[in-house]
Structures are given as C-alpha cells and as structure tokens.
Amino acid sequence: MEEAIRAAVHAAGAKVLEQLLSQVGIGRREQAVRCLCGAAMNSRGIQEKSIATLLGDIRFARSAYQCPRCGKTRYPGDEEVDVVKTRYSPGVRRLVADFGSDAPFKRVSRQLKMAAALDISRKDCERIAEGTGQEVAGWFEAQRDRLRFQEPPPPEVPKTIETLYIEFDGTGVPMVPHELQGHKGKQEDGAAKTREAKIGCVFTQILFNEKGRPIRDPASSSFVGAIETAGQFQWRIYAEAVRRGLFAAKRVVCVTDGAEWIRNIVEIHFKGAIHIIDLYHAREHLLNLCKLLFGRDIRRLNHFKDRWWDKLDEGNIEKIIEEAHAHLPQDEQDAKTARTEIGYFETNKERMRYEEFFNQGLFVGSGVIEAACRTVVAQRMKDSGMEWTVRGANAIAALRCVIQSNRFEEFWEQRTA
Template sequence: MIRAGMLKLGGGMLGQLLAADPGHRGPRVPCGQGHDAEFVSYRDKVIDTVLGPVTLTRAWYHCAACGHGFAPRDAELGVAGTSMSPGLTAMNDRAAAAGPFAKAAGLLQDLAGIRLTAKRVERAAEASGAAQAAAVRGRAALITDQKVVPLPPSPLPDKLYGVIDGTGVPMTARETAGRGGKGEDGRARTREVKLAVFFTQDKVDDEGFPIRDRESSSYIATFEPAAVFGGLVKAEGTRRGADYARQLTILGDGAAWIWNIATAKFPGATQIVDLFHAREHLNDLARLLEFMLLDS
C-alpha cells in the first residue's frame, strides 16, 4: 500500500514536470532527411516509467516530403519509437538478462511494483539488444575505417587482457531452420554466439591470484561469423588501448578460429590457453600417449 501510494505520487509529480515543456519547437523543424516538418497539433503518449504510467503531451510535426510524423520531445526524452522510459528500459534489460521473460516480468512486479507482460519484457529487451548491437557495429566500422581514432585510455593500462570464446545458445525451431546440427536427426537446436571481453587486472589476492579490476570489463557478443566478429574484437581492443598497453594477452580454449583472430588482429599479443582447457588438452594428450607408458 505504501509503495503503491508513493509510486502514484511520484508518477503524478513526474507528469507535472514533463508537462512544463510540451515540446513545441516552432512552426517548422528539420525532419532529419533534409526537409522541414510542420507543426500539426499536440498529441498524447502514455509512457511507462519506474514510477508507473505517465501521459506525455507533446507537439507533433509532419513532413510532407517524407510522409511521416514525429515529436521532437520524444527524442529529447529518449522515448522515440518506444513506450518505456530509459530508466525502465535499463531495469527491464537487467531483469530480462537474468532468466526467462516471464520470470523477469515477475521480478519487476515483485521488486519494483511495475506490471509488464512477458511479451512486453521480451520485445523491449530484444529492441535494446538490437540497438546496442547496431551501435557497436557502427562504432567498430568507424574505428576500422579510421574515421574515428580513439584517444589513448587514461590511465594507460600496463597490461590488457582479452578473452575470446564461443558457445551454443538454445534457440526456437524458427531460428535454427535450415541449419545443420550435431544431433542424431541432424537438426540444429542451438546457434553459436561468439563472445569477447577485455579487462585489466593489476592486483593479486592474499593467495597470489590476480583480481580483475572493478568495472574494467567491456564485452562483445554476436551471432555473426568469425570474420565479422574478428573486426568487432579488433575495434574494441583498439578502443581499450591494445596499441598502448605494454603487454596484451589473448586467452582462449585452444580452438583454431580463436588463434586465427588473435594472430591476424593482434600479432604482437601473447596467446595463452586458459588453465581449464590447458588441463583438458593435457589429459587428452596423456590418453593418446598412454600406450607408450604401458609398454615401458
């Protein structure tokens, strides 16, 4: 009861605050495609926020040349093309990443008093993921084409680590249609997502094991083939200061495609098989040589 009342009060105050600027930016505004859009009227839009639903009244413009309308206020508030506030979107993304979408919807309701359907959670999370992926690809293209040259990070990392891996992700039949699989029926039930993380670690714990620096990790994830993924990894390494670090280390599980990327994109890096897979490969080698030990 108390939480519901506070959320309602907060939502009302937020609505009044947003109403102070209805978003009128003059009789004409640029449409973004080289034309002018004309003011038409004020239109309402309901957006869901962390404080509950809020009705936003904003000026609506129409571009006759492009044939579409828009509200500049939506872009200013980060709700263009969506009905969730940026804060609720971020909260939804965190909940959706934790498990099934139905469970995420339950978490949002139990912990924050926000009611969203599982389908709404799914669509919002997928839209966020698509937008983030597009932003990463765009940034990588600019860095690769040298249209953007990232400034050296400050402070400069003495050692920079990169880990590259791939794993199968369970998919619906629609997502795996036409793909070969390892099962007896030859059907694929997963798709490989390729992953990379860059981080620094300059300290060790009491037992001498390195500790990853807090908030130093940046990630790359894609279903694209290795050739595309390699470009994304190279761009992220450049952004993180791979060209300035005294020592760059790439860790992997021993798969050939990982070392191909490491060699092609970071030829001066130290390549290390991670400890778990190093032990696994050593065990496999021992089994292959077991007959020699038995004969001795």
C-alpha cells in the same frame, strides 16, 4: 497499508511528472522543425499519448509536425523524452531490460509488479528487454565502426597499461528449430540443437599476489559477444581491445583454446601479442593423446601422462612430440587419429612454453573466458526448455555484456546527450 501509500505517492508523483513533461512536449520552439528530407514541417497541433513510467501511467501532451513534402510525422517531444515509438519511459525500459537480462520474462513480469507496482505482461517484458538490447547492440556497433579504423599513436607516446589480456571462445546457445536449418551439429544424426555464440573478454593486470602470481585488476573486465561468424566477430573483439587500450599496452596477451578461427583472429589483429594455449586445454589434449597411444595399457598410460604433464609444464613440447611418435599404435586408423592429436602440439608448440610464460608472470589459464561464457550466455540462455532466435539471443547477449562491463549507465547517458 504500505502498498496503498506507495500507490498514493506514485499517483501524486505521476501528476508532477505529467506537468513537467508537458512543458517539454508543447513548449514553443525557437527553430522550425525539419523533416529528415530537409523540408520545414507544419504544426499539426497537440496530440496526447499515454506513457508508462516508474510512477505509473501518465498523459503526455506533445506537438505533432508533418512534412508537406513526404508526409512523415515527427513528435520532437517524444525524441526529447526518449519515448519514440514506445509507450514505456526510459526508466521503465532500463528496469525491464536489467531484470530481463537476468531472468525469464514471465518471472520479470511478476517481480516488476511486486517490486515496482508495474503492470507489464510477459510478452511486453520480452519486447522491451530485447528492444533495449538491440539498441545497445546498435550503440556497440557504432563504436566498433569508429574504433576499427583508429590509427595507433606514434611510438613515442608512453604506454600506460602494464598487461592487456584478450580472451575469446565459443559456447552453444539452444535455438528454435528454424534457426538451425542448414547448421551442422553434434547430435548423433548430425543435427544441431545449438548455435555458437562467440564471447570475448578483455581485462588488464598490474598487481601480483605474495606468491608472484598475477592478479586481474578488479572490475577491469569487459565483455562482448554475439551469435555471428568469425569474420564478424574479429571486429567486435578487435574494437573492444582498441577501446580498452590495445595501443597503450606494454604487453598484450591472448589466452585461448587454439581453435583455428581463434588463431586466425590473433594472427590478423593481435600480431605482436603473446599467444598462449590455455594450460587446461593443453592438458586435456595430452590426456587424449595418451588414451590414443596407450588406451588398453593403464600402467603405461599413467606413466606417460605424468611424464608428459611435467614436460608440458616445462614447455618442452618437442620432447612430447618426439616420444609420442615413437609410440604410435600398430593399427593404421588409430595411428592416423593419434598423429592428428600430435599435430595439435606441433601447430601450437610456441604457444605452450608454459615455464617461460610462468616466469614472465602471465596467466596461462583461460578461466576468465570460460567464466564469461557462463555468465554472459549459459546462466541466462541455457535453462532447460529454453529456445532462442538469433535476434533474441543477440539482444540479451548485448544487454548482459553492457551490464557486466559496467557500462549500462553510460549507454543511458549517451542517449540523454
């Protein structure tokens, strides 16, 4: 009974919607319809198309226009209702995109049938979700192009954001074989199974807990990300930081793993920022260094691990470097590997002054970006057996970023505008 009544209600609603939309599709137009080439277009009468809406399929009657100069056809009604070159309404597309950002398309197709009485094939769910994701990506790109050249306000403008955090990192996405050609990987034979998606997160912090530790402002995190080069990604993360108030922040903090491409972006775009190497990455490197130096001697390994762990917390990196050099292994090859690891501390020592950072009330762990890599990428894209194209993965990444940044409604509103 429920389902029968729901179907009847939908059918009645569909009739109403059909009538309302026909006024949009064929109403008289005050001004001549123009082609992109500039010519006034000629009316070609009324044409109907079917649109799948949340209330079921409806007929949409709208006027067609053709350009006498270049022959292009336009349906102004489609543009007003946001159904250009698609038979799915914005309401349906939003729903499919939201579901599809979260779950495999086969499941989306089944759940839409049950939850919304919508009959959309797995393949169409994929097309709609990825198509919407690409539109979101295009919207992001247009914003990026505006923001990257935004000038900072004059210095007398008061700064309103206490601390702005910028974190970013890479994470692997499993790819179809043809997307992996020419890409080096971590498999034994040098082959790749994944490509790196670069994910960024920006958030603000004002409050502290009773122990004086910083608390991330609730709902202040926004996310960006795509499979792309560091050269492309630098503008993605920079523009997002500008949008979130880079110029209005009293303090800017980057917490990263210190990889070279990441250091470069911080140095180019966030010059005045406090750059912190994530404490947990630093500890991992420290443990690795201990293994390289004392591998076979567990007692000394543990001794120096504890000793240097404390030095690390104090931010006394020079001491670690000095003592590590005094314990280099005899074997020349082993010593070389150990020197490389010591080099990591040498390069990053100014970014490891943990006691000082702690006293300034700063986050020193990159837990936020690691969680972001999981929520933006891993949860949806790393299920067993999944393989993505760059195009598909980037569309879904755009969707997950816009939704998790609480900006999906904003995306649809600007389309209406």
